[in-house]
Amino acid sequence: MNGDDFGQAIYLVVLGCAIAFWFFVENRQGLGKTLRQMSAWVLIFIGVIAAIGLWGDIRQTVRPQQSVFAESGRIELPRAPDGHYYVTLDLNGVPVRFVVDTGASAMVLTRADAERAGLSLGELAYFSEAMTANGLVRTAPVTLDTVAVGPFTDARVPAYVNEGEMDKSLLGMSYLQRFDRIEIAGGKLVLER
CATH class of the missing domain: 2.40.70.10 (Acid Proteases)
Incomplete structure (x- = not known):
């Protein structure tokens, strides 16, 4: 990892933390519900990434x-x-x-x-x-x-x-x-x- 990649990674981590902090502050009244919704979206995102990664195998199995x-x-x-x-x-x-x-x-x-x-x-x-x-x-x-x-x-x-x-x-x-x-x-x- 060179210096530019390291700098971009730090930028993305800081940006992600800022968005997460804002999200939790805005939704502090219903934090449990917010965490459940966020977990559902994370699982959907992981499922989509897995389906894209495995599409060749899935297509070969189906057709x-x-x-x-x-x-x-x-x-x-x-x-x-x-x-x-x-x-x-x-x-x-x-x-x-x-x-x-x-x-x-x-x-x-x-x-x-x-x-x-x-x-x-x-x-x-x-x-x-x-x-x-x-x-x-x-x-x-x-x-x-x-x-x-x-x-x-x-x-x-x-x-x-x-x-x-x-x-x-x-x-x-x-x-x-x-x-x-x-x-x-x-x-x-x-x-x-």
């Missing part, structure tokens, strides 16, 4: 984000609070959020996500079927021009559009097998090429 390490060819997907792993892929240049489903054999799009990716729903032919947890559903095979995540871009990727209702698109094994390594450890799903 975890995928991390892309392009130089090492690795993508890390944190486990979401619901226990699933989510990844955002660019389909034909449009970001689409998928739930990673190692039990699904293919990439399956909701109709809304397919439309956002530029596929015409009116031209889809639902002639194939898939067995899901909700029973048998009809699907339409499609080919996506590009699928990109981080530094990886794949062309002419086969997928299906589900005719039934789905909350999220599913990223199944037909796409996941493009990675050399898939590992789940420490609350993260790691994909490497």
